[in-house]
Amino acid sequence: MELSRFSNPLLHEPQPSFDHSHCAALLGETLPLLELVPLEPSPSWWFSGANLPIGGLLATALIARPMRLRFSKRRVHLMVFGYGGEQRLRQGSFTWHCAPGHCLLMADAPCTMETSLSSWVAFGLSRDRLLQAALSMGGYLEEPSGWRERLSASRSWNLLDGSPDHSLHAALRQTIATAGQLSTYGQALVDALQLDDHVYRLMAVMLLPDLLEPKALDRLLLRQRQGRDSFDELIDYIKSNLDKPLTLTELESRSHYSRRALQYAFAERLGCTATQWIKSQRLDLARSRLENPKVGDTVGRIATECGYRSLGLFSVDFQQRFHVKPSVLLRESRQR
Numbered sequence: 001m002e003l004s005r006f007s008n009p010l011l012h013e014p015q016p017s018f019d020h021s022h023c024a025a026l027l028g029e030t031l032p033l034l035e036l037v038p039l040e041p042s043p044s045w046w047f048s049g050a051n052l053p054i055g056g057l058l059a060t061a062l063i064a065r066p067m068r069l070r071f072s073k074r075r076v077h078l079m080v081f082g083y084g085g086e087q088r089l090r091q092g093s094f095t096w097h098c099a100p101g102h103c104l105l106m107a108d109a110p111c112t113m114e115t116s117l118s119s120w121v122a123f124g125l126s127r128d129r130l131l132q133a134a135l136s137m138g139g140y141l142e143e144p145s146g147w148r149e150r151l152s153a154s155r156s157w158n159l160l161d162g163s164p165d166h167s168l169h170a171a172l173r174q175t176i177a178t179a180g181q182l183s184t185y186g187q188a189l190v191d192a193l194q195l196d197d198h199v200y201r202l203m204a205v206m207l208l209p210d211l212l213e214p215k216a217l218d219r220l221l222l223r224q225r226q227g228r229d230s231f232d233e234l235i236d237y238i239k240s241n242l243d244k245p246l247t248l249t250e251l252e253s254r255s256h257y258s259r260r261a262l263q264y265a266f267a268e269r270l271g272c273t274a275t276q277w278i279k280s281q282r283l284d285l286a287r288s289r290l291e292n293p294k295v296g297d298t299v300g301r302i303a304t305e306c307g308y309r310s311l312g313l314f315s316v317d318f319q320q321r322f323h324v325k326p327s328v329l330l331r332e333s334r335q336r
Contacts, residue, residue: 003048003063006084006119009177010061012184014048023047023064030060030123032074039066039114053187054179055196056258059123061180069113076124077152078106079203081173085118091154101159103169105203107152121176125203127151128253133197134204136233136255138211151207165206172202194261231255231265242282242307248274282306283321286314290329299326 003016017023024036026049038045047064063084071078080087080098087098091111098104098120108127130151135143157169175198182189205211234255238246251274252259266274286306289297303314303326318326 002065002117003046005117006063008061008063008083008119008121009173010052010059010121010180010183011048011050011063012180014063016046016048018042018046020045020047020067023049023062023067026051027060027062027069027122030058031078032072033069034072035068035070037068039068052179052183053190054123054176054199055191055194055261056129056252057123057125057196057199059121059176059179061121063119064115064117066116066118067114069115071111071113073110074108074124076126077108077130078104078111079123079125080104080106080113081121081176083119083121085116085120087113087115087118087120089113094154096154096156098156103157103172105155105207107154125200129258130200130204130207132253132255133200134208134211137201137204138208147208151204155207157206165209168202168206172199172206175199175202191260192264194257194264196258197261231257231269238278239281242278242285243305244307246278246307278307279317280321282308283318286318286326287322287329290326291333293330293333297330299330302326302330 003014008014020036020038020042024033027033027036029051045065045067047062047067049060049062049064052059052061080089080103082098082100082102084100087104089096089098089104089106089111090113091106091109096104096106105125131143131148134140134147134151138144157165159166159169159173175195179190179195182193182195234251234257237254238251248259248262251257251262255262257265262274266272266277270277272280283306286302286308289302289306290299293302299315300311303311306314308314308317315326318324322329
């Protein structure tokens with residue numbers, strides 16, 4: 001069968017299916033698919049595919065007979081890697097070609113895709129997480145002018161054109177292949193290695209090559225010599241913003257970590273969940289404030305400035321941690 005003509009790094013034992021609705025459902029889990037139309041009669045049309053989580057990414061691997069796909073505007077970039085045959089993606093008035101060795105990043109506008117008998121991998125990249133990865137790598141505290149536009153434009157890379165991005169593109173493909181190889185050992189291993197972080201960082205450099213300029217690289221090397229990384233920066237951010245709501249969604253957007261990787265990092269480095277650690281920091285800050293009150297401080301004011309929206313919940317948490325009521329500690333501190 002023609003299935004044997006192509007390989008795919010995420011399909012270990014491809015098996016054909018002849019129902020295009022199953023293919024549409026598979027793609028729909030990953031991308032905003034509006035329509036899938038086989039370009040051959042139903043009896044002869046087939047596909048083989050699977051979805052593989054790569055940390056916070058969900059990649060779709062397909063080997064399929066010719067088809068036409070239509071995608072809606074989306075909140076993520078569409079990444080397509082060609083491994084066999086050809087995919088043609090049309091966005092606005094421009095048509096992008098993706099053959100073996102090609103990689104496409106499509107902006108979040110609507111687009112159509114038409115394929116030959118082909119093998120490819122596709123997934124969506126979060127724009128915000130891509131930007132955070134770039135900021136973290138470059139050591140920037142604020143977003144440089146023009147970055148968002150450069151990260152939002154459609155781009156194409158080719159392993160065979162000898163461009164300066166060749167090694168980065170090859171490394172990106174190797175990361176995808178590594179995820180496929182390690183998935184045979186279980187999903188936990190893929191998640192623990194945070195391969196999705198590698199994908200975002202490599203893509204950030206491919207889109208913003210100035211991240212490799214000496215000034216940005218010097219900042220990164222300095223942080224590494226000081227033993228600091230993006231997790232340390234996230235911890236600093238939390239400590240400086242304990243008065244604000246700090247949800248996992250907020251922390252995920254402030255770091256290059258996926259939610260699952262974030263929880264793993266807290267458990268591995270601090271021995272607790274992110275929520276538990278934030279709660280502990282808020283209570284430690286509250287204790288310090290109650291022991292050293294300012295003029296006009298009240299328990300309610302201190303609780304609010306330590307991130308609590310409920311005075312009752314604050315009192316319960318404080319007593320469970322320190323075995324004394326916050327009002328009693330504040331009164332004792334004032335008398336002293």
